[in-house]
Amino acid sequence: MVKNKQLGLNGHAGDNRRHQNGSAEEASIGVEEKTDIYRWRLLDERGCQTWHYLESDEEVKAWPQSIADKYFLGLPLDLPNLPPPKTPIDSVQNCLSFFSKLQLPPGNWACEYGGPMFLLPGMVCAWYVTQTPIPQPVAIEMRRYLFARQNSTDGGWGLHIEGESTAYGTTMTYVVLRLLGASEEDKRMIKARGMLHKLGGAVNGPHWAKFWLAVLGVMEWEAINPVPPELWLLPDWFPLAPWRWWIHMRQVFLPMSFIYSAKFTTPPNSLIRQIREELYTRPYSSITFAAHRNSIHPRDNYHPKSFILAIINWILVYIWFPFLRTDSIKRRAEDWTFDLIQREDENTDFANLAPVSSPMNLVACYIREGPDSYSVRRHRERLPEYLWMKNEGMLVNGTNGVQTWDTSWFIQAAVEAGMAGDIKWRPMLIKALEFLDDQQIRENCREQDVCYRQQRKGAWAFSTKTQGYTVSDTTSEALKAVLMLQRLPGYPTLVSDERLQDAIDTLLTMQNASGGFASYEPTRGSEYLEYLNAAEVFGRIMVEYDYPECSTAVVTALRLFSSHYPYYRNADISKAVDGAVQYIRNAQRPDGSWYGSWGICFTYAGMFALESLASVGESYSNSPRIAKACEFLISKQRADAGWGESYKSCETGVYVQRESQVVMTSWAIIGLMAAEYPEREPINRAVKLIVGRQSPNGEWKQEGIEGVFNKSVMISYPNYKFTFPIKALGMFAKKYGNPTIP
Ligand code: LAN
Numbered sequence: 001m002v003k004n005k006q007l008g009l010n011g012h013a014g015d016n017r018r019h020q021n022g023s024a025e026e027a028s029i030g031v032e033e034k035t036d037i038y039r040w041r042l043l044d045e046r047g048c049q050t051w052h053y054l055e056s057d058e059e060v061k062a063w064p065q066s067i068a069d070k071y072f073l074g075l076p077l078d079l080p081n082l083p084p085p086k087t088p089i090d091s092v093q094n095c096l097s098f099f100s101k102l103q104l105p106p107g108n109w110a111c112e113y114g115g116p117m118f119l120l121p122g123m124v125c126a127w128y129v130t131q132t133p134i135p136q137p138v139a140i141e142m143r144r145y146l147f148a149r150q151n152s153t154d155g156g157w158g159l160h161i162e163g164e165s166t167a168y169g170t171t172m173t174y175v176v177l178r179l180l181g182a183s184e185e186d187k188r189m190i191k192a193r194g195m196l197h198k199l200g201g202a203v204n205g206p207h208w209a210k211f212w213l214a215v216l217g218v219m220e221w222e223a224i225n226p227v228p229p230e231l232w233l234l235p236d237w238f239p240l241a242p243w244r245w246w247i248h249m250r251q252v253f254l255p256m257s258f259i260y261s262a263k264f265t266t267p268p269n270s271l272i273r274q275i276r277e278e279l280y281t282r283p284y285s286s287i288t289f290a291a292h293r294n295s296i297h298p299r300d301n302y303h304p305k306s307f308i309l310a311i312i313n314w315i316l317v318y319i320w321f322p323f324l325r326t327d328s329i330k331r332r333a334e335d336w337t338f339d340l341i342q343r344e345d346e347n348t349d350f351a352n353l354a355p356v357s358s359p360m361n362l363v364a365c366y367i368r369e370g371p372d373s374y375s376v377r378r379h380r381e382r383l384p385e386y387l388w389m390k391n392e393g394m395l396v397n398g399t400n401g402v403q404t405w406d407t408s409w410f411i412q413a414a415v416e417a418g419m420a421g422d423i424k425w426r427p428m429l430i431k432a433l434e435f436l437d438d439q440q441i442r443e444n445c446r447e448q449d450v451c452y453r454q455q456r457k458g459a460w461a462f463s464t465k466t467q468g469y470t471v472s473d474t475t476s477e478a479l480k481a482v483l484m485l486q487r488l489p490g491y492p493t494l495v496s497d498e499r500l501q502d503a504i505d506t507l508l509t510m511q512n513a514s515g516g517f518a519s520y521e522p523t524r525g526s527e528y529l530e531y532l533n534a535a536e537v538f539g540r541i542m543v544e545y546d547y548p549e550c551s552t553a554v555v556t557a558l559r560l561f562s563s564h565y566p567y568y569r570n571a572d573i574s575k576a577v578d579g580a581v582q583y584i585r586n587a588q589r590p591d592g593s594w595y596g597s598w599g600i601c602f603t604y605a606g607m608f609a610l611e612s613l614a615s616v617g618e619s620y621s622n623s624p625r626i627a628k629a630c631e632f633l634i635s636k637q638r639a640d641a642g643w644g645e646s647y648k649s650c651e652t653g654v655y656v657q658r659e660s661q662v663v664m665t666s667w668a669i670i671g672l673m674a675a676e677y678p679e680r681e682p683i684n685r686a687v688k689l690i691v692g693r694q695s696p697n698g699e700w701k702q703e704g705i706e707g708v709f710n711k712s713v714m715i716s717y718p719n720y721k722f723t724f725p726i727k728a729l730g731m732f733a734k735k736y737g738n739p740t741i742p
Contacts, residue, residue, distance in 0.1 A: 074391030098698030107435030126359030145393030155191030244525030417730025458502025476557035515579030516546025592628030641685030
């Protein structure tokens with residue numbers, strides 16, 4: 001848990017105010033304030049990760065910086081050079097020697113999980129309007145991060161760290177920099193403002209930006225397209241009912257609709273009044289905000305609002321709200337949405353699903369229950385779990401960590417590479433297994449049907465058990481990791497048969513009629529709901545879809561489980577596998593590729609799909625579709641023998657090249673080897689590239705961004721540069737007898 005004292009959440013709002021002007025002078029002359037990076041520590045308590053800034057020298061002495069802390073902070077590690085690898089397995093050994101030093105005390109691995117630029121602003125806005133003091137070191141480091149991520153050419157910010165400047169990124173980052181104490185006269189802020197005005201000012205931001213601006217009181221509520229909580233009063237059979245939406249959309253819509261209905265705006269102060277005059281190309285008082293509900297800059301308009309949505313919005317604004325919505329409907333809708341907010345808080349112990357909804361839940365609790373309520377205090381304690389500190393400053397992670405996901409992948413990769421039999425790595429792997437044992441979800445949510453939650457007993461969540469949302473592929477990857485490891489001699493059986501069966505039972509509830517598997521739940525609504533996608537900046541977000549990645553994870557988990565437990569729900573498992581494999585076959589594109597939704601992009605999905613089909617016996621020599629998939633991958637191999645795919649692939653649906661990346665090269669050859677691609681040369685050369693890029697201390701350096709969501713937002717998976725090379729090199733060594741690398 002977060003220690004109030006250490007994070008300075010001590011209720012002295014004065015701290016915050018003092019800070020707002022504190023650095024103005026320095027910043028305006030371009031000297032960035034910075035904390036002492038040697039004083040930051042990551043605390044990991046059963047997967048609950050929080051960063052702490054140690055103020056006193058005594059604290060520093062009592063709690064030395066670990067290698068993992070130093071690594072995350074970009075400090076020198078002074079690790080010795082390892083013997084240069086002669087074979088792929090030497091390279092794996094070196095990597096393990098490095099990666100083992102990053103294991104955290106509970107047994108998991110951690111990392112920065114940044115990329116999106118819209119997460120930090122929500123957090124700061126929520127703190128600001130709920131008068132939650134922002135500890136000075138946090139404010140300083142957030143400012144530093146945001147400035148470090150400013151696009152140097154035009155002074156703006158994008159939707160994600162590699163993206164071009166947008167009205168969303170630029171408006172929100174500008175505003176929170178001001179809230180965090182940056183001066184409007186700072187030359188970087190002047191440049192940012194220039195860019196914002198070039199983009200048409202804050203009226204051109206998307207819906208989610210306008211929402212926060214209205215809450216802050218730097219935009220009027222008339223400019224915000226409606227978010228009616230009464231949608232939650234629709235009967236469950238109704239095709240548009242929000243329980244059918246993709247979980248991230250409905251968990252954001254939920255508190256957003258509550259706040260919208262309350263039309264909550266924080267009382268203006270002088271800073272807010274100043275910001276009002278900075279965000280627009282005209283004086284604030286001269287703007288007709290109601291005319292800007294649909295204004296949006298073309299760069300932000302990835303998914304333009306549909307005509308149907310525009311009509312619905314019109315009806316809501318001009319007919320429903322002024323004439324038809326009675327007080328009693330309003331009250332009932334607000335009561336029910338707040339009840340659902342409380343259930344989400346209860347089910348996650350206030351950690352919440354993700355960092356967009358979580359700050360909004362805080363604001364909703366603040367409105368309904370007051371600043372000193374338990375719910376507000378608990379939210380304030382939990383939000384810092386989303387923060388991450390690195391050499392560039394402090395950011396907000398995409399989830400409250402990658403604990404279970406990355407730990408599961410690492411275990412599998414190490415087993416694949418034959419490392420589990422090496423006594424040297426056994427303590428590390430047992431610790432990792434203990435982590436997964438501890439993190440398995442043991443119970444369903446209370447009244448899961450009332451709060452529309454999916455069965456989850458026996459599942460694993462992407463981050464931690466407390467967050468508690470099953471994900472089809474995380475449950476599968478964790479299940480595989482546990483099965484692989486605890487069956488080996490020398491490893492304890494921690495997760496009982498019954499608990500493994502619980503995981504299978506839950507997985508089997510998650511299949512779609514199409515045979516495929518989606519992410520958190522089976523698909524509950526029609527694709528036509530995309531017509532109601534109001535967020536503009538994301539694509540394919542309204543409902544769950546089938547994913548080759550998730551479907552593959554489930555197929556391979558079910559098959560591995562069946563090989564150990566051939567009698568448990570045998571018929572159900574075969575049927576589920578057949579259905580999922582059939583879906584994967586159907587999802588192949590005419591050019592032989594698969595589109596990836598969670599990693600970039602065709603290389604990622606190709607790896608999974610080929611693994612799935614291989615697990616049911618399809619390979620290059622006996623399956624034309626596999627041959628085609630291999631040819632597709634081979635056609636993308638670059639002259640230096642690597643694969644490198646740009647995030648543009650995700651946005652455009654067409655393979656876009658970039659310089660070779662270790663992670664994508666690993667994905668591609670894992671797929672090719674799973675498919676038993678007959679030619680060895682392209683794979684040999686790729687292996688050479690991977691090994692050649694390894695540093696003498698065993699690590700691989702960070703390259704381009706690896707992950708994606710909602711087609712348009714990129715997200716970092718820094719541990720992939722360890723786990724996927726290990727897996728690829730391990731597979732290679734197994735297949736070709738660990739030859740010397742020429
Ligand atoms: C994630 C992270 C993990 C990811 C995988 C397990 C890798 C994937 O295979 C299934 C989907 C899942 C669980 C996933 C879904 C969307 C998330 C939670 C994220 C990409 C991390 C951040 C993102 C979340 C939606 C961020 C908040 C943004 C909104 C638009 C609400």
